[in-house]
Amino acid sequence: MNAQVRPSSDPLTADELWQMRVDLAAAFxxxxxxxxxxxVGNHFSLAVSADGTKFLLNPKARHFSTIRASELLLLDSMDADTMKRPDAPDPSAWCIHGRIHASVPAARCVLHVHPPYGTxxxxxxxxxxxxxxQNSARFYNRIATDLGYDGLADFHEEGERLVRVLGTKRHMMMGNHGVLVTGDSVAETFDDLYFLERAARTLVLAYSTGQPLNVMPDALAEKTARGWESYKDDAYAHFSAxxxxxxxxxxxxxx
Ligand SMILES: [Zn+2]
Structure with missing residues:
Protein backbone atom coordinates (compact mmCIF):
# COMPACT_ATOMS: atom_id res chain seq x y z
CA MET A 1 0.00 0.00 0.00
CA ASN A 2 1.40 3.38 -0.97
CA ALA A 3 2.00 6.10 1.59
CA GLN A 4 -0.62 8.83 1.62
CA VAL A 5 0.38 12.17 0.10
CA ARG A 6 -1.16 15.15 1.87
CA PRO A 7 -4.85 15.17 0.78
CA SER A 8 -6.22 18.38 -0.73
CA SER A 9 -9.89 18.03 0.17
CA ASP A 10 -11.37 19.52 3.33
CA PRO A 11 -13.05 17.91 5.04
CA LEU A 12 -11.28 14.69 4.19
CA THR A 13 -13.19 11.82 2.69
CA ALA A 14 -13.61 8.83 5.00
CA ASP A 15 -11.08 6.92 2.91
CA GLU A 16 -8.50 9.73 3.08
CA LEU A 17 -8.91 9.97 6.85
CA TRP A 18 -8.49 6.21 7.18
CA GLN A 19 -5.33 6.26 5.06
CA MET A 20 -3.89 8.98 7.30
CA ARG A 21 -4.70 6.85 10.35
CA VAL A 22 -2.96 3.87 8.74
CA ASP A 23 0.14 5.90 7.85
CA LEU A 24 0.45 7.35 11.35
CA ALA A 25 -0.07 3.91 12.94
CA ALA A 26 2.68 2.55 10.68
CA ALA A 27 5.02 5.34 11.83
CA PHE A 28 4.54 4.28 15.47
CA VAL A 40 5.10 4.31 26.64
CA GLY A 41 5.89 8.01 26.26
CA ASN A 42 6.65 10.08 23.16
CA HIS A 43 4.03 11.11 20.65
CA PHE A 44 3.23 11.51 16.97
CA SER A 45 0.38 13.62 15.60
CA LEU A 46 -1.14 14.37 12.20
CA ALA A 47 -3.42 17.27 11.25
CA VAL A 48 -6.54 16.16 9.39
CA SER A 49 -8.29 19.52 8.82
CA ALA A 50 -7.18 22.24 6.41
CA ASP A 51 -6.60 24.73 9.24
CA GLY A 52 -4.48 22.13 11.05
CA THR A 53 -6.46 22.31 14.28
CA LYS A 54 -7.98 18.81 14.20
CA PHE A 55 -5.37 16.11 14.58
CA LEU A 56 -4.72 12.45 15.27
CA LEU A 57 -2.59 11.53 18.32
CA ASN A 58 -1.52 8.32 20.07
CA PRO A 59 -3.59 7.24 23.10
CA LYS A 60 -1.99 7.80 26.51
CA ALA A 61 0.51 5.23 27.79
CA ARG A 62 0.27 2.90 24.79
CA HIS A 63 3.46 1.29 23.55
CA PHE A 64 4.31 2.35 20.00
CA SER A 65 4.63 -1.31 18.95
CA THR A 66 0.93 -2.03 19.64
CA ILE A 67 -0.78 1.00 18.13
CA ARG A 68 -3.57 0.43 15.60
CA ALA A 69 -5.02 2.90 13.11
CA SER A 70 -8.51 2.67 14.62
CA GLU A 71 -7.27 3.55 18.14
CA LEU A 72 -5.69 6.91 17.36
CA LEU A 73 -7.35 9.81 19.14
CA LEU A 74 -9.00 12.50 17.01
CA LEU A 75 -8.56 15.78 18.89
CA ASP A 76 -9.29 19.48 18.37
CA SER A 77 -6.46 21.77 19.48
CA MET A 78 -9.04 24.52 20.17
CA ASP A 79 -11.09 22.33 22.57
CA ALA A 80 -10.19 23.50 26.09
CA ASP A 81 -11.98 20.48 27.59
CA THR A 82 -9.74 17.90 25.90
CA MET A 83 -7.97 16.91 29.11
CA LYS A 84 -11.36 16.22 30.77
CA ARG A 85 -12.18 13.47 28.24
CA PRO A 86 -12.22 9.91 29.62
CA ASP A 87 -9.65 9.08 26.94
CA ALA A 88 -7.60 12.23 27.59
CA PRO A 89 -4.14 12.16 26.00
CA ASP A 90 -0.81 12.36 27.81
CA PRO A 91 -0.52 15.91 29.23
CA SER A 92 2.81 16.64 27.56
CA ALA A 93 1.49 15.29 24.23
CA TRP A 94 -1.45 17.68 24.51
CA CYS A 95 0.76 20.63 25.51
CA ILE A 96 3.36 20.13 22.76
CA HIS A 97 1.27 18.84 19.84
CA GLY A 98 -1.90 20.74 20.71
CA ARG A 99 -0.04 24.05 20.77
CA ILE A 100 1.86 23.34 17.54
CA HIS A 101 -1.30 22.30 15.65
CA ALA A 102 -3.14 25.35 17.01
CA SER A 103 -0.35 27.75 16.00
CA VAL A 104 1.52 26.26 13.03
CA PRO A 105 -0.95 25.01 10.35
CA ALA A 106 1.99 24.18 8.05
CA ALA A 107 3.17 21.53 10.52
CA ARG A 108 0.79 18.80 9.32
CA CYS A 109 2.71 15.93 10.89
CA VAL A 110 4.61 16.33 14.17
CA LEU A 111 6.90 13.53 15.39
CA HIS A 112 8.49 13.79 18.85
CA VAL A 113 10.79 11.10 20.23
CA HIS A 114 13.85 10.59 22.43
CA PRO A 115 15.98 8.51 20.02
CA PRO A 116 19.39 7.29 21.24
CA TYR A 117 21.69 9.46 19.14
CA GLY A 118 19.46 12.52 18.83
CA THR A 119 19.00 12.55 22.59
CA GLN A 134 25.57 14.63 3.54
CA ASN A 135 22.97 13.62 6.12
CA SER A 136 23.83 16.33 8.62
CA ALA A 137 24.06 18.98 5.86
CA ARG A 138 20.44 18.11 4.94
CA PHE A 139 19.45 20.05 8.06
CA TYR A 140 21.78 23.03 7.58
CA ASN A 141 20.01 26.22 8.68
CA ARG A 142 16.74 24.25 8.70
CA ILE A 143 16.50 23.16 12.32
CA ALA A 144 15.85 25.18 15.47
CA THR A 145 17.85 24.55 18.64
CA ASP A 146 16.13 24.86 22.00
CA LEU A 147 18.40 25.55 24.95
CA GLY A 148 15.60 26.53 27.34
CA TYR A 149 14.45 23.13 28.67
CA ASP A 150 12.02 23.75 31.52
CA GLY A 151 11.11 20.30 32.83
CA LEU A 152 8.43 17.91 31.58
CA ALA A 153 6.43 19.70 28.90
CA ASP A 154 3.09 19.13 30.63
CA PHE A 155 1.93 22.71 30.96
CA HIS A 156 0.43 25.06 28.39
CA GLU A 157 3.17 27.70 28.57
CA GLU A 158 5.89 25.15 27.73
CA GLY A 159 4.02 24.26 24.55
CA GLU A 160 3.77 27.95 23.66
CA ARG A 161 7.50 28.39 24.35
CA LEU A 162 8.40 25.47 22.08
CA VAL A 163 6.24 26.96 19.29
CA ARG A 164 8.21 30.22 19.60
CA VAL A 165 11.57 28.41 19.48
CA LEU A 166 10.46 26.39 16.44
CA GLY A 167 9.62 29.68 14.70
CA THR A 168 9.72 29.24 10.92
CA LYS A 169 11.93 26.13 11.07
CA ARG A 170 10.43 22.68 10.48
CA HIS A 171 12.46 20.74 13.01
CA MET A 172 13.91 21.24 16.47
CA MET A 173 16.76 19.85 18.52
CA MET A 174 15.34 19.98 22.04
CA GLY A 175 18.24 20.51 24.42
CA ASN A 176 18.23 18.21 27.50
CA HIS A 177 15.25 16.42 25.95
CA GLY A 178 15.07 14.93 22.41
CA VAL A 179 14.01 15.87 18.88
CA LEU A 180 10.89 17.18 17.16
CA VAL A 181 10.33 16.93 13.41
CA THR A 182 7.44 18.38 11.38
CA GLY A 183 6.42 18.06 7.75
CA ASP A 184 3.71 17.88 5.11
CA SER A 185 2.88 14.18 5.41
CA VAL A 186 3.74 11.18 7.58
CA ALA A 187 6.06 9.83 4.87
CA GLU A 188 8.06 13.06 4.48
CA THR A 189 8.27 13.68 8.22
CA PHE A 190 9.25 10.11 9.03
CA ASP A 191 11.98 10.31 6.39
CA ASP A 192 13.30 13.53 7.95
CA LEU A 193 13.29 11.91 11.39
CA TYR A 194 15.18 8.93 9.97
CA PHE A 195 17.87 11.17 8.48
CA LEU A 196 18.03 13.36 11.60
CA GLU A 197 18.79 10.31 13.76
CA ARG A 198 21.36 9.13 11.19
CA ALA A 199 22.98 12.59 11.24
CA ALA A 200 23.02 12.58 15.05
CA ARG A 201 24.60 9.11 15.03
CA THR A 202 27.38 10.28 12.74
CA LEU A 203 28.00 13.37 14.86
CA VAL A 204 28.06 11.42 18.12
CA LEU A 205 30.49 8.89 16.62
CA ALA A 206 32.65 11.65 15.18
CA TYR A 207 32.72 13.50 18.53
CA SER A 208 33.65 10.22 20.25
CA THR A 209 36.94 10.02 18.32
CA GLY A 210 38.17 13.17 20.03
CA GLN A 211 39.39 14.45 16.65
CA PRO A 212 38.30 17.89 15.40
CA LEU A 213 35.19 17.94 13.20
CA ASN A 214 35.60 18.89 9.54
CA VAL A 215 32.58 21.22 9.39
CA MET A 216 31.54 22.22 5.87
CA PRO A 217 31.77 25.89 4.86
CA ASP A 218 28.33 27.61 4.90
CA ALA A 219 28.01 27.76 1.08
CA LEU A 220 28.77 24.05 0.68
CA ALA A 221 26.38 23.09 3.47
CA GLU A 222 23.60 25.16 1.88
CA LYS A 223 24.30 23.69 -1.57
CA THR A 224 24.10 20.19 -0.10
CA ALA A 225 20.85 20.94 1.76
CA ARG A 226 19.29 22.26 -1.47
CA GLY A 227 20.51 19.17 -3.31
CA TRP A 228 18.45 17.04 -0.94
CA GLU A 229 15.28 18.90 -1.91
CA SER A 230 15.23 17.30 -5.37
CA TYR A 231 15.09 13.87 -3.67
CA LYS A 232 11.87 14.63 -1.77
CA ASP A 233 9.90 11.88 -3.55
CA ASP A 234 12.32 9.32 -2.11
CA ALA A 235 10.56 9.82 1.22
CA TYR A 236 7.44 8.14 -0.22
CA ALA A 237 9.42 5.24 -1.68
CA HIS A 238 11.19 4.85 1.67
CA PHE A 239 8.00 4.90 3.73
CA SER A 240 6.12 2.60 1.33
CA ALA A 241 8.95 0.06 1.51
ZN1 LIG B 1 9.71 14.27 25.16
Whole structure:
Protein backbone atom coordinates (compact mmCIF):
# COMPACT_ATOMS: atom_id res chain seq x y z
CA MET A 1 0.00 0.00 0.00
CA ASN A 2 1.40 3.38 -0.97
CA ALA A 3 2.00 6.10 1.59
CA GLN A 4 -0.62 8.83 1.62
CA VAL A 5 0.38 12.17 0.10
CA ARG A 6 -1.16 15.15 1.87
CA PRO A 7 -4.85 15.17 0.78
CA SER A 8 -6.22 18.38 -0.73
CA SER A 9 -9.89 18.03 0.17
CA ASP A 10 -11.37 19.52 3.33
CA PRO A 11 -13.05 17.91 5.04
CA LEU A 12 -11.28 14.69 4.19
CA THR A 13 -13.19 11.82 2.69
CA ALA A 14 -13.61 8.83 5.00
CA ASP A 15 -11.08 6.92 2.91
CA GLU A 16 -8.50 9.73 3.08
CA LEU A 17 -8.91 9.97 6.85
CA TRP A 18 -8.49 6.21 7.18
CA GLN A 19 -5.33 6.26 5.06
CA MET A 20 -3.89 8.98 7.30
CA ARG A 21 -4.70 6.85 10.35
CA VAL A 22 -2.96 3.87 8.74
CA ASP A 23 0.14 5.90 7.85
CA LEU A 24 0.45 7.35 11.35
CA ALA A 25 -0.07 3.91 12.94
CA ALA A 26 2.68 2.55 10.68
CA ALA A 27 5.02 5.34 11.83
CA PHE A 28 4.54 4.28 15.47
CA UNK A 29 5.29 0.63 14.71
CA UNK A 30 8.35 1.55 12.64
CA UNK A 31 9.69 3.98 15.24
CA UNK A 32 9.44 1.23 17.88
CA UNK A 33 11.30 -1.18 15.60
CA UNK A 34 14.04 1.44 15.17
CA UNK A 35 14.28 2.04 18.95
CA UNK A 36 13.42 5.72 18.69
CA UNK A 37 10.60 5.55 21.29
CA UNK A 38 10.87 5.76 25.08
CA UNK A 39 8.77 3.31 27.13
CA VAL A 40 5.10 4.31 26.64
CA GLY A 41 5.89 8.01 26.26
CA ASN A 42 6.65 10.08 23.16
CA HIS A 43 4.03 11.11 20.65
CA PHE A 44 3.23 11.51 16.97
CA SER A 45 0.38 13.62 15.60
CA LEU A 46 -1.14 14.37 12.20
CA ALA A 47 -3.42 17.27 11.25
CA VAL A 48 -6.54 16.16 9.39
CA SER A 49 -8.29 19.52 8.82
CA ALA A 50 -7.18 22.24 6.41
CA ASP A 51 -6.60 24.73 9.24
CA GLY A 52 -4.48 22.13 11.05
CA THR A 53 -6.46 22.31 14.28
CA LYS A 54 -7.98 18.81 14.20
CA PHE A 55 -5.37 16.11 14.58
CA LEU A 56 -4.72 12.45 15.27
CA LEU A 57 -2.59 11.53 18.32
CA ASN A 58 -1.52 8.32 20.07
CA PRO A 59 -3.59 7.24 23.10
CA LYS A 60 -1.99 7.80 26.51
CA ALA A 61 0.51 5.23 27.79
CA ARG A 62 0.27 2.90 24.79
CA HIS A 63 3.46 1.29 23.55
CA PHE A 64 4.31 2.35 20.00
CA SER A 65 4.63 -1.31 18.95
CA THR A 66 0.93 -2.03 19.64
CA ILE A 67 -0.78 1.00 18.13
CA ARG A 68 -3.57 0.43 15.60
CA ALA A 69 -5.02 2.90 13.11
CA SER A 70 -8.51 2.67 14.62
CA GLU A 71 -7.27 3.55 18.14
CA LEU A 72 -5.69 6.91 17.36
CA LEU A 73 -7.35 9.81 19.14
CA LEU A 74 -9.00 12.50 17.01
CA LEU A 75 -8.56 15.78 18.89
CA ASP A 76 -9.29 19.48 18.37
CA SER A 77 -6.46 21.77 19.48
CA MET A 78 -9.04 24.52 20.17
CA ASP A 79 -11.09 22.33 22.57
CA ALA A 80 -10.19 23.50 26.09
CA ASP A 81 -11.98 20.48 27.59
CA THR A 82 -9.74 17.90 25.90
CA MET A 83 -7.97 16.91 29.11
CA LYS A 84 -11.36 16.22 30.77
CA ARG A 85 -12.18 13.47 28.24
CA PRO A 86 -12.22 9.91 29.62
CA ASP A 87 -9.65 9.08 26.94
CA ALA A 88 -7.60 12.23 27.59
CA PRO A 89 -4.14 12.16 26.00
CA ASP A 90 -0.81 12.36 27.81
CA PRO A 91 -0.52 15.91 29.23
CA SER A 92 2.81 16.64 27.56
CA ALA A 93 1.49 15.29 24.23
CA TRP A 94 -1.45 17.68 24.51
CA CYS A 95 0.76 20.63 25.51
CA ILE A 96 3.36 20.13 22.76
CA HIS A 97 1.27 18.84 19.84
CA GLY A 98 -1.90 20.74 20.71
CA ARG A 99 -0.04 24.05 20.77
CA ILE A 100 1.86 23.34 17.54
CA HIS A 101 -1.30 22.30 15.65
CA ALA A 102 -3.14 25.35 17.01
CA SER A 103 -0.35 27.75 16.00
CA VAL A 104 1.52 26.26 13.03
CA PRO A 105 -0.95 25.01 10.35
CA ALA A 106 1.99 24.18 8.05
CA ALA A 107 3.17 21.53 10.52
CA ARG A 108 0.79 18.80 9.32
CA CYS A 109 2.71 15.93 10.89
CA VAL A 110 4.61 16.33 14.17
CA LEU A 111 6.90 13.53 15.39
CA HIS A 112 8.49 13.79 18.85
CA VAL A 113 10.79 11.10 20.23
CA HIS A 114 13.85 10.59 22.43
CA PRO A 115 15.98 8.51 20.02
CA PRO A 116 19.39 7.29 21.24
CA TYR A 117 21.69 9.46 19.14
CA GLY A 118 19.46 12.52 18.83
CA THR A 119 19.00 12.55 22.59
CA UNK A 120 22.73 12.05 23.21
CA UNK A 121 23.39 15.07 21.02
CA UNK A 122 20.62 16.97 22.84
CA UNK A 123 22.55 16.34 26.07
CA UNK A 124 25.60 18.29 24.86
CA UNK A 125 26.17 21.97 25.66
CA UNK A 126 25.95 22.55 21.90
CA UNK A 127 23.28 20.18 20.53
CA UNK A 128 23.27 21.71 17.04
CA UNK A 129 23.47 19.54 13.92
CA UNK A 130 26.77 20.61 12.38
CA UNK A 131 27.15 19.92 8.64
CA UNK A 132 29.86 17.26 8.65
CA UNK A 133 28.43 14.84 6.04
CA GLN A 134 25.57 14.63 3.54
CA ASN A 135 22.97 13.62 6.12
CA SER A 136 23.83 16.33 8.62
CA ALA A 137 24.06 18.98 5.86
CA ARG A 138 20.44 18.11 4.94
CA PHE A 139 19.45 20.05 8.06
CA TYR A 140 21.78 23.03 7.58
CA ASN A 141 20.01 26.22 8.68
CA ARG A 142 16.74 24.25 8.70
CA ILE A 143 16.50 23.16 12.32
CA ALA A 144 15.85 25.18 15.47
CA THR A 145 17.85 24.55 18.64
CA ASP A 146 16.13 24.86 22.00
CA LEU A 147 18.40 25.55 24.95
CA GLY A 148 15.60 26.53 27.34
CA TYR A 149 14.45 23.13 28.67
CA ASP A 150 12.02 23.75 31.52
CA GLY A 151 11.11 20.30 32.83
CA LEU A 152 8.43 17.91 31.58
CA ALA A 153 6.43 19.70 28.90
CA ASP A 154 3.09 19.13 30.63
CA PHE A 155 1.93 22.71 30.96
CA HIS A 156 0.43 25.06 28.39
CA GLU A 157 3.17 27.70 28.57
CA GLU A 158 5.89 25.15 27.73
CA GLY A 159 4.02 24.26 24.55
CA GLU A 160 3.77 27.95 23.66
CA ARG A 161 7.50 28.39 24.35
CA LEU A 162 8.40 25.47 22.08
CA VAL A 163 6.24 26.96 19.29
CA ARG A 164 8.21 30.22 19.60
CA VAL A 165 11.57 28.41 19.48
CA LEU A 166 10.46 26.39 16.44
CA GLY A 167 9.62 29.68 14.70
CA THR A 168 9.72 29.24 10.92
CA LYS A 169 11.93 26.13 11.07
CA ARG A 170 10.43 22.68 10.48
CA HIS A 171 12.46 20.74 13.01
CA MET A 172 13.91 21.24 16.47
CA MET A 173 16.76 19.85 18.52
CA MET A 174 15.34 19.98 22.04
CA GLY A 175 18.24 20.51 24.42
CA ASN A 176 18.23 18.21 27.50
CA HIS A 177 15.25 16.42 25.95
CA GLY A 178 15.07 14.93 22.41
CA VAL A 179 14.01 15.87 18.88
CA LEU A 180 10.89 17.18 17.16
CA VAL A 181 10.33 16.93 13.41
CA THR A 182 7.44 18.38 11.38
CA GLY A 183 6.42 18.06 7.75
CA ASP A 184 3.71 17.88 5.11
CA SER A 185 2.88 14.18 5.41
CA VAL A 186 3.74 11.18 7.58
CA ALA A 187 6.06 9.83 4.87
CA GLU A 188 8.06 13.06 4.48
CA THR A 189 8.27 13.68 8.22
CA PHE A 190 9.25 10.11 9.03
CA ASP A 191 11.98 10.31 6.39
CA ASP A 192 13.30 13.53 7.95
CA LEU A 193 13.29 11.91 11.39
CA TYR A 194 15.18 8.93 9.97
CA PHE A 195 17.87 11.17 8.48
CA LEU A 196 18.03 13.36 11.60
CA GLU A 197 18.79 10.31 13.76
CA ARG A 198 21.36 9.13 11.19
CA ALA A 199 22.98 12.59 11.24
CA ALA A 200 23.02 12.58 15.05
CA ARG A 201 24.60 9.11 15.03
CA THR A 202 27.38 10.28 12.74
CA LEU A 203 28.00 13.37 14.86
CA VAL A 204 28.06 11.42 18.12
CA LEU A 205 30.49 8.89 16.62
CA ALA A 206 32.65 11.65 15.18
CA TYR A 207 32.72 13.50 18.53
CA SER A 208 33.65 10.22 20.25
CA THR A 209 36.94 10.02 18.32
CA GLY A 210 38.17 13.17 20.03
CA GLN A 211 39.39 14.45 16.65
CA PRO A 212 38.30 17.89 15.40
CA LEU A 213 35.19 17.94 13.20
CA ASN A 214 35.60 18.89 9.54
CA VAL A 215 32.58 21.22 9.39
CA MET A 216 31.54 22.22 5.87
CA PRO A 217 31.77 25.89 4.86
CA ASP A 218 28.33 27.61 4.90
CA ALA A 219 28.01 27.76 1.08
CA LEU A 220 28.77 24.05 0.68
CA ALA A 221 26.38 23.09 3.47
CA GLU A 222 23.60 25.16 1.88
CA LYS A 223 24.30 23.69 -1.57
CA THR A 224 24.10 20.19 -0.10
CA ALA A 225 20.85 20.94 1.76
CA ARG A 226 19.29 22.26 -1.47
CA GLY A 227 20.51 19.17 -3.31
CA TRP A 228 18.45 17.04 -0.94
CA GLU A 229 15.28 18.90 -1.91
CA SER A 230 15.23 17.30 -5.37
CA TYR A 231 15.09 13.87 -3.67
CA LYS A 232 11.87 14.63 -1.77
CA ASP A 233 9.90 11.88 -3.55
CA ASP A 234 12.32 9.32 -2.11
CA ALA A 235 10.56 9.82 1.22
CA TYR A 236 7.44 8.14 -0.22
CA ALA A 237 9.42 5.24 -1.68
CA HIS A 238 11.19 4.85 1.67
CA PHE A 239 8.00 4.90 3.73
CA SER A 240 6.12 2.60 1.33
CA ALA A 241 8.95 0.06 1.51
CA UNK A 242 8.91 0.20 5.31
CA UNK A 243 5.11 -0.23 5.37
CA UNK A 244 5.44 -3.21 3.04
CA UNK A 245 7.82 -4.79 5.54
CA UNK A 246 5.21 -4.27 8.28
CA UNK A 247 2.53 -5.80 6.05
CA UNK A 248 4.68 -8.92 5.76
CA UNK A 249 5.41 -9.26 9.48
CA UNK A 250 2.45 -7.76 11.38
CA UNK A 251 -0.26 -5.94 9.38
CA UNK A 252 -2.38 -5.31 12.52
CA UNK A 253 -1.23 -1.65 12.54
CA UNK A 254 -3.68 -1.08 9.66
CA UNK A 255 -6.73 -2.23 11.62
ZN1 LIG B 1 9.71 14.27 25.16
Missing amino acids: RLAAAMDWHEA ALAALADPSIKPVD LKASLDRTDPSYAT
